[in-house]
Amino acid sequence: MSSAQIEIQLIASLVAIACAIPGTFLVLRKMALISDAISHSILPGIVIGFFITHDLSSPLLIILAALSGVVTVILVEFIQKTGLVKEDTAIGLVFPALFSIGVILIAQNANDVHLDVDAVLLGELAFAPFDRLIINDFDLGPKSLWIIGVILSLTITLLIAFFKELKVSTFDAGLASALGFSPAVVHYGLMTVSSITTVGAFDAVGAVLVVALMIAPAATAYLLTNDLKKMLGLSVFFGVCCAIIGYWVAHALDASIAGSMTTVLGVLFLLVYLFAPNRGLFSVLYRQRQQRIEVSLLTFLLHLNNHSEESERHVNHLNEHINWQKVKSKSVLNLALNNNMIVIDNDIVSLTAKGKKFTNEAIDYIITNKNSEIENMKDRFFLFRG
């Protein structure tokens, strides 16, 4: 591994961490798309900043660009407050307009600006190590490493200092303002940090892919845990992993580093989406199937409880009376048998004492509107789940 490679991976990892922290809060606050809007609408800020400074990594440019990110948020909120359109429409109206202004500004001044839209949107991490910060002929390392390092330490300081405020205002804005933290200050603080991070990251990974680095690790972590600290830790971990794996994938394919980092993030999200315990697609589908059978079982037991006559309790009668498919009635019957709820004698189904007790309790809960208690009851009675 050459030193340039190490530097690239270091920058990528720092960007991933810097994005994952505000990203977690954006996802929790249901504002994930604001990051998309910001990442596009910083373009005019960058262009104007570039006209003034002629240096893509000057602090003034970063401040101007971050400012245009905050302006976006304010504009979106203003439009939303007028009540003329919904929030998502407001977002969708503001950022393409600002982005268009940026594109036109670039095109109009194409001759004297060495800035093209591709570079801003997509970034090129591979060139990052060549733009070095040199003070008094002393090489201090790549400029972007310094920029993102400063932003990251700012983010972490703010996170530690205001963790409590962030947490409360994220989960209960009403409580936060009752306790005297202004949700507006926290909100705009978060927006400012997100804007600065987006700007700082854009020349490493490009504006659009910042969105991926903000949302994807946080969303993946959210599928795995409900604990804010764990979620922060996991998303940082996922971000860094994907940054490093992504770098080597890009190395192998000789393709865009940012693109392959996102792809790795995508694959990771897909895996977690499918296989996460409790929240993954498969476990959700499994649970839904289980619940469907258990509800059928309950219906079946109630039916048995209501009928003493033998014709109503005949095994074959189930298909026609409750209108179940053969497979379904069979699995319900088996579940009931396994749990000792029923006995089958001569093809006549009757409730056991346990089955009676279960059914009576269930009726009690249903008529007193405590349906959620049935879940707990199932834990007590069932030997086998559906």
Place this chain on the structure above:
Amino acid sequence: MDIFEYISLVFTDYTLRTITLGTAILGAICGMLGSFAVLRKQSLLGDAISHAALPGIAIAFLIMGAKNSNVLLLGALISGLIGTFWIKGIISKTHLKSDTALGLILSLFFGFGMLLLTFIQKQPNANQAGLDKYLFGQAATLVESDVWLMAIVTSICLFVLLLFWKEFKILLFDADYTKTLGFNTRFIDILITSFIVLAIVLGLQTVGVVLMSAMLLAPAAAARQWTNSLGIMVTLAAIFGASSGVIGTAISASHNNLSTGPVIVLVAAIFVLISFIFSPSRGLLFREIRFRKNRNDLQLHKTLSFMYNIAKDHENIAHPHAIKILNNFQGFTKKSLQKLEDKDYIIVKGNMWSMTEAGYHKAANLYNQQIDSPHE
């Protein structure tokens, strides 16, 4: 170049005519379908889909090895649809919210698309140049067959829209009721979503991935301000969309270095701005005027009721009082007194005022609308 010269050029110049027609049709179809997206609160779905279409374009190119735009669009359509249904899957099967799902699919698909595009660029295939026009769009690359394709898709879309108008409308405003009526909501939902995806994919070549969402949203958001009727809104949105296309093309054609996509989007944004401010029923300007008028009426009522409280203590309600005594309590102005006099509620003589019978009656029933209204 003056405007008549330009108009004659539109009819004679092949390229300009093609582009103008193309952007107009695109604007119209986006406006129509965008209305549904906006009303279904799926405004940003367009943004997500247009980004999600990118890997489809790259994969179609990798498989076919040629730059036949119809094949690429088919690829875009498929990957756009996959993206859309994955978004729906995430929202319905996990506790992630719609904004997270949209942002995820948008950025992940786009990143994957970028990976493929850069991968293709390194391939020794001379055909690959120009794939990146789908990123930012190049209206100049439109040819007549593209316009024909757009026209055909638009007419199919219009036909389906008219055919399923009732279903679309009812699903839009009351999805649960639709289900109870026995409509197949899933089918209608898939139908309308697929058409939105189709419109987006068509527009990619012209305005590009990034700005496509604005094409979908802006005409619809503008049209929404002028009407409460779905039919009128869809028609208006189509008109707004088409006009932004035509005007945007005209502006960008008559200047150097102005790419068409961003200009069209800005023109559409101006439509939105004008609608937000000047729409008679919802617009900010008229709303502010109504607010002021209400506030003034309220002030007037306040003064009137204060006068009433003074007047009712006297046997003769028309007994004159000094204007001075109002001063301590009410911020009355000459104008408001004049207004009250115009309405015959009071009579001002010198620096004295006195209440009339009408004014007394009005003030007595100021807060009693049931008595008040039959008189009005």
